[in-house]
Amino acid sequence: MRPEDTPRPAQARRPTVREAFLRLMRDLGIDTVFGNPGSTELAMFRDFPEDFRYVLGLQESVVVGMADGYAQATRNAAMVNLHSAAGVGHAMGNIFTAYKNQTPLIVTAGQQARSILPFDPFLSATQATELPRPYVKWACEPARAEDVPLALLRAYQMAMQPPCGPVFLSIPADDWERPTDWVAVRHVSRATAPDPASIAQVAQALTHSSRPAIVVGAGVDRDAAVERVVELAERHQATVYAAPMSARCGFPERHALFRGFLPAMRERIVQSLEGHDLILVLGAPVFIYHVEGEGPHVPNGAQLWQVVDDPQTAAWTPAGNSVVSSIHLAVDALLAGPGPAQPRSAPAARAAVAPAEPSMPMSVAYALQTLDAVRHADDVVVEEAPGSRGVMQACLPMDGAETFYTMASGGLGHGMPAAVGVALARQRLGRPGRVIGLIGDGSSLYAIQALYSAAQLGVPVTFVILNNRRYAALQDFAPVFGYAPGVKPAGTDLPALDFVALAKGHGLPGHRVEQPQELAAALEQALHHSGPCLIELVVA
Incomplete structure (x- = not known):
């Protein structure tokens, strides 16, 4: 043979x-x-x-x-x-x-x-x-x-x-029928541990500072480190701020140590952090700016340490020192270090926000305080209402990990579909509560087709449209670029939009609220709806 x-x-x-x-x-x-x-x-x-x-x-x-x-x-x-x-x-x-x-x-x-x-x-x-x-x-x-x-x-x-x-x-297109080989998954470590010498310096700085501040960014929530950061702040009686333009909630905003949100302006950031001798930034760049500024990036005499997982961010940081690390591992290392060298008193309490009064049309503050009062503890907010963000930060506090999402880019058209994606994921994972898509009227129209996907998927999401009939962020920001008071940039009014009709056209029930006395009941109904729905709030 x-x-x-x-x-x-x-x-x-x-x-x-x-x-x-x-x-x-x-x-x-x-x-x-x-x-x-x-x-x-x-x-x-x-x-x-x-x-x-x-x-x-x-x-x-x-x-x-x-x-x-x-x-x-x-x-x-x-x-x-x-x-x-x-x-x-x-x-x-x-x-x-x-x-x-x-x-x-x-x-x-x-x-x-x-x-x-x-x-x-x-x-x-x-x-x-x-x-x-x-x-x-x-x-x-x-x-x-x-x-x-x-x-x-x-x-x-x-x-x-x-x-x-x-x-x-x-x-x-002709690749899919070709023969190939099976591919096995390989384990690749994803967490980046901090350099021991560098994180030891951060720990020593925390120990010996007299008035530390912690600035939290989206990386804290991305790395599931919110509870660890709360423990760190409480141990050191550190005042906590949210980084400019942070896209996640890195610290519970009702906590006694939380002092609010840093603006994306150099001089105002320095003013907000004045008096702190140590600034520890976790999971955020130092700092995101929106307009030109001048002068120092942090208060004179303040020591700055930044912990981020991105070496590119560490490279362009204009001041201070950086540690490249996954946030949870860095915070774990800081928690393993010493506490304060001297006892510290708690920071002064944050001023309470005054209750908003009902009016015609409703103020955004009144609408969001009412929403805060009726929402469930398990509800999650996905926001794209940049013209109302400052009011939201004051009147609709978030409670920590996985409670808040927005876009870090400033580009519109993310929030409405992202709300559908978050709701689909939470439904898949069996998590309670609804997603509240808090969307501006102008922002919604960049991706209004997301309503159709929400309807077809039947996800638990309530779209809350703040209809102020304008691109509020542009009109409010115009004076920074030299516009005279009261002068509107061209093309920034949005009259005659009907969001209830848009919702029904995509397969969702919709409801419009103009009267403040109707607001609480209408929001409660929208937040208890079995599937997706939309509620349009006509605000000032």
Whole structure:
């Protein structure tokens, strides 16, 4: 018998790219795809498995916003599927927000078939990996179809590695049926421990300071360190402030040590922190500014330490010293250190906010104080009402971990779909309470299609629309840029919007409230609704 005639053992069939991709998603704990499909994505979803869920968004920015909220609430990367170059272009605003939010997203986009890419075909993406940059941590169009599952594993590890953020995969439409190999999940440590010598210096500074301040940012909640930071602040009787533009709640705002929110203006930050000899910033940059300023970045004579998980942030910080670390590990190290060298008295109490009086039209303060009175302790707020944010911070205090989400980018169109994503995640995890989507009238229209997704999913979310019939943030900010008092920037009035009609058109019940005496009952009804609903509050 010739050697070539010897029977060979049967080889197991190699999986297709689709099979290996989907099994790897399962192994990574991802069974939900947020998408708005096009022709170049159809091959990916043929024979879509029954144990997976496809969440449809009617516009690509809505898709990314929902995935952002879902990923933050589940603390795992979310899968997004977009359509070639046009879909990625539509989604870029919320990809930018996800990057600023440090949200782990795996953004995939269909590409035309490899066989016709040399001919610049219809619906192809030229230089596909360049389009989402610089607002993704990594972008790849695999060189071979067989490499797509490996690229997914690398994308997941990159998205989840601190600082977390979105990544991007461009996948040609004819890759999915090609044979490949199974890919096994590998453990990669994600937590970054602080340098022992540096964190010891921070501990000594805390011990010997006479009036320390702690400034908390979104990283405290992202790293599940809120309770640890409360313990640290109480041990040192430290005054606590929220960092400018913080997108999460890093400290319970009713706590006796909490003193409010730092503005995004250099001189006012220095004024707020005056008198503190040590400023410890946790999970936030030092500092985010919104307008030009001058002078020092912190009060003269104050020692500054910053703890962040992003070395880029540590590099550009204009003052003080930085420790690159996961926040929970850094705070654990500080809690293992000594307490104050000398007893400290508690800081002076924060001034109470006066109750707002009913009026016609209602003030935002009255509306939000009423909302605070009727909401349930388990309810979560997802906010995008920048014109009312200062009032919200005074009248609608958040209670700590996983109670508040907003956009770190300043870009509109995130809050409404993110509320759907957070509600979907909390429903999936079996957590009580509702999500309150607190949205400005102007902000809502950047992603109003999120109402449709909320209706189809049946998620427990109440959209509270603050209708002041204008882009309030722009009008209120205009004097900073030289506008005379009372002069409105062009294009900043929003008359004649009907949010009840918009809600009903997308499949949700809606209710409009103008009379202050009707507000409490209407809010209670909206917050006890079995599914998604919308309530429009006409405010001054």
